[in-house]
Amino acid sequence: MKNSIILVSFILLTMTLHAQVDRSQPKPGPAPAVNITSPKQFKMTNGMKVLVVENHKLPRVSYSLTLDNKPYLEGDLIGVDDLMASLLGNGTTKTPKTQFVEEIDYLGASIDFHSSGVSARALSKYADRVLELMAEGVLFPEFDQQELEKEKAKHIEGLKASEKNVKVIADRVQNALLYGKNHPFGEFETVETINGLDLKAVQTHYNQFFVPENAYLVVVGDVTFEEVKQKIESLFGSWAKKSAPNVDYKSTPDVEKTEVNIVDVPHAVQSEIAVLNTLELPMSSPDFFAVLLANQILGGGGEGRLFLNLREKHGWTYGAYSSARASKYVSKFKASTSVRTEVTDSAVVEIVNEIKRMRIEKVSEEDLKNAKAKYIGNFVMGIEKPETIARHALNIESQGLPEDFYKNFIKNIEKVTVDKVQEVAQKYFKLDQLRIVVAGKRDAIESGLSNLGYPVKIYDVNADLVK
Numbered sequence: 465m466k467n468s469i470i471l472v473s474f475i476l477l478t479m480t481l482h483a484q485v486d487r488s489q490p491k492p493g494p495a496p497a498v499n500i501t502s503p504k505q506f507k508m509t510n511g512m513k514v515l516v517v518e519n520h521k522l523p524r525v526s527y528s529l530t531l532d533n534k535p536y537l538e539g540d541l542i543g544v545d546d547l548m549a550s551l552l553g554n555g556t557t558k559t560p561k562t563q564f565v566e567e568i569d570y571l572g573a574s575i576d577f578h579s580s581g582v583s584a585r586a587l588s589k590y591a592d593r594v595l596e597l598m599a600e601g602v603l604f605p606e607f608d609q610q611e612l613e614k615e616k617a618k619h620i621e622g623l624k625a626s627e628k629n630v631k632v633i634a635d636r637v638q639n640a641l642l643y644g645k646n647h648p649f650g651e652f653e654t655v656e657t658i659n660g661l662d663l664k665a666v667q668t669h670y671n672q673f674f675v676p677e678n679a680y681l682v683v684v685g686d687v688t689f690e691e692v693k694q695k696i697e698s699l700f701g702s703w704a705k706k707s708a709p710n711v712d713y714k715s716t717p718d719v720e721k722t723e724v725n726i727v728d729v730p731h732a733v734q735s736e737i738a739v740l741n742t743l744e745l746p747m748s749s750p751d752f753f754a755v756l757l758a759n760q761i762l763g764g765g766g767e768g769r770l771f772l773n774l775r776e777k778h779g780w781t782y783g784a785y786s787s788a789r790a791s792k793y794v795s796k797f798k799a800s801t802s803v804r805t806e807v808t809d810s811a812v813v814e815i816v817n818e819i820k821r822m823r824i825e826k827v828s829e830e831d832l833k834n835a836k837a838k839y840i841g842n843f844v845m846g847i848e849k850p851e852t853i854a855r856h857a858l859n860i861e862s863q864g865l866p867e868d869f870y871k872n873f874i875k876n877i878e879k880v881t882v883d884k885v886q887e888v889a890q891k892y893f894k895l896d897q898l899r900i901v902v903a904g905k906r907d908a909i910e911s912g913l914s915n916l917g918y919p920v921k922i923y924d925v926n927a928d929l930v931k
Contacts, residue, residue: 500847500870503682503857504689510705512676514696515857517684519850525591525685527598528854530581532678532862533708535648535793543619543653544661544669545579550615551666552577556604559597561611568597577601581679588686592695599699602674607667619658630729631802633925634736634903637727640927642740642796642899644716649794654926675706682858684850715794718742718897723919724812726910727903728930735808735904736800739815741894743788743795747863752790753876754888759788760835761827761885762818762893763799767834769818770799778814780807788892792863797892805905809912812900819898822889826882836877843873 503515538544553575555561568575573586573594582602586594626632636652643650681700683692718741745755763770763786770784784801799819803811846852847870856870902909906922914920922930 500856501853502867505861506693508676508697508700510676510700510703511707512679512681512700512703513861514681514683514693515854515861516687516689516692517682517850517853517857518687518689519684519853520686523588523686524850525586525588525594525683525687526850526854527584527595528581528680528682528684528851528858529583529598529602530680530682530858530862531674531708532680533580533673534710535713536673536709536711537646537648537713538651539646540657541661541665541669542651543658544665545673546619546653547612547615547658547661548666548669548674549577549579550618551607551611552582552605553601554608554611555606556600557606558600558604561606564597564601568594575601591685591687595695596699603700603703605670607663607670609663612663612666616658616661619653620655623653623655623658627925628731630732630734630903631736633729634727634738634901637725637903637923637925637927638738638740638798638901641725641901641923642716642742643794644714645927647713647715650716673708675708676700676703677705677707680858680861682854684854684857715742718894719899720897721919722896722898722900723921724900724902724913724916726906726913726920726922727901727927728906728922728924729903730905730907732904733805734802735805735811735902735909736802737808737811737815738798738800738901739812739819740796740798740899740901741897743791743797743892745788745790745795745892746792747790747859747869748865749790751888751891754880754884755788755790755892756839757832757835757877757880758822758827758885758889758893759786759797760838761831762786762822762889764835765838767838769821770801770815773814773818774801774803774811778807778810780804780811784815797894805908808902808904808909809916812902812913812916816895816898816900819889819893820895822893823886823895826886829882832880832882832885836880839877840874843877 501517503517505513505515507513555564571586571590571594573584573590575582575584575594575598582598584594584598640650640652645651681696745752762768763784768785770786774781774784780803781801786799788797789795799815801811859865860867860869900918902913924930
């Protein structure tokens with residue numbers, strides 16, 4: 465009897481609690497406010513701009529030096545930029561390689577050199593010394609013949625290994641066809657070009673392009689502006705003022721009519737598909753935020769339409785994505801995937817259909833809401849990271865953006881409408897001027913692709929037309 469009373473009481477209590485639950489949907493709150501620290505800045509007499517963001521939450525400092533040079537064509541010297549970058553940081557004319565590298569390790573720091581600059585991270589108590597090493601690597605590099613031969617051998621080994629990698633071949637030919645082989649974004653290294661490079665070419669390239677005129681040094685972390693300003697001026701003041709060559713080049717225009725370009729890779733076990741067109745979209749464009757969201761809906765992730773179609777619905781691939789990168793130079797829209805050879809033509813049809821759907825149908829309010837939530841969530845989570853603050857500060861300066869660009873980022877995302885998404889899809893996803901590049905086994909895919917109704921051209925792995 466006692467157990468029965470307890471059971472009845474429990475049931476009554478459960479019913480009461482259930483009745484009190486409010487199941488109405490909560491109203492969305494206001495967009496989260498973000499506090500973005502504005503950098504203090506100064507410009508050195510040699511042209512280098514310095515941006516400093518003080519952040520004393522953690523005893524860490526990060527440095528990022530970026531050379532914002534205009535893209536340039538290397539031509540017969542293609543590969544010299546990469547070789548130069550690989551030699552930077554291998555010791556200096558003041559400090560031998562072993563000692564230079566060992567001291568960085570001893571300090572628990574990192575200094576990473578690349579062709580367009582250098583980045584470094586360290587505890588604040590070692591920040592001054594790491595900045596000294598970073599400046600020494602930039603201003604007094606040791607270009608040694610023996611080190612050059614080692615790096616050339618590595619490059620050549622990598623190039624030979626990539627000859628068997630279908631994805632690497634596909635990416636190389638895609639860019640060569642889209643931009644043109646005589647374009648900075650379309651040219652590519654070969655074993656012959658690497659073998660033809662010597663120490664003089666590397667030194668000349670460094671002298672011409674590793675210059676301060678368009679350089680930005682961003683400092684973020686546990687520093688004070690006046691102290692770091694004094695340190696930077698003493699270290700980089702001897703960097704002679706100089707401008708990089710302003711080299712003109714022309715990009716290949718989009719095809720007049722959508723066509724299929726087959727890249728014949730006889731050993732391919734699957735097909736690499738890329739649907740491309742060039743893109744003129746600076747971050748300052750009024751279309752920028754709408755393009756972000758349009759691309760997110762089309763193929764920005766696992767919830768994108770390409771992924772849901774090609775993977776979830778048809779099971780043809782592990783993933784299908786798209787990208788629409790903003791740049792002050794020419795860029796590209798790209799929808800891509802890797803599929804089994806036998807479904808190559810079907811996958812192309814579905815990718816084109818999804819692009820067409822973005823253009824002729826308005827996306828749903830729900831899809832747009834989810835895309836906005838994804839971008840806002842990622843933005844809010846990333847805003848506290850020092851590297852994000854540094855990137856934002858650099859973008860504002862180098863891309864010519866208003867100072868409140870990131871402060872209004874969420875607001876501008878929220879403003880985008882379904883009409884605007886359709887408008888930019890029609891403008892930037894060029895359905896009638898797509899270059900459909902498929903790298904795979906020609907004998908197995910040519911017939912199916914020829915039946916799609918597009919002109920078909922065959923290219924080899926070096927982006928040369930097969931007649």
